[in-house]
Amino acid sequence: MTTREVLSIIESILFASGDPVPLDRICRVLDMDLASVEALSSDLCDLYAERAGGIRVIRLENSLQMISERKYADYVRLALEIRKKPSLSATALEVLAIIAYKQPVTRQYVEQVRGVDSSYTIGMLAEKGLIYEAGRLDVPGRPILYRTTDDFLRCFGLSSLRELPEISGFNDEGQQLIIDEAVEGSDAEDPVPTEE
8 A cells, every 4th residue: 555545544534433543443454553653644644734724633642533623613613503612610720730730630639739629620521521530549438530531632732741831830749649659559541531
């Protein structure tokens, strides 16, 4: 197969899916190694970024997705009669930032950092698909650990958590160190779950 044919196959898969497609699935379909698929995926992302069209291909951690150009979102909503999702409150953004920067974390850790109950906000962020339950901490009570999802990355225009801006004054605390140590022996999952 030529490079163009492989790019066309990846493009077809992404178009048909609509959802993020894990790179390892693309590797299996094409019977190619991950490094080759990553290089071709990067080329495909660049091709779409260079053209002045309404479609983009983006990388989300270990998956690819075809999306509409962000600057045309209002037109897409009007054409498809989609209501604009309400923006997140300052409280929700604060909780989301704590989880994004310190994941995996427990609700108790978030509450320790914020100093107030965060149960409602964590539930709302999970309902919106921005965070998910990533296992349980291996300590008494087995509290739930939370991580961000691919939807979080997409909403904030990130390809990876490594692209989060650096922030100062957000030091590790004792609770986070306990979490880091306990996660090694927990049933927490590293990758964001995707539908098979």
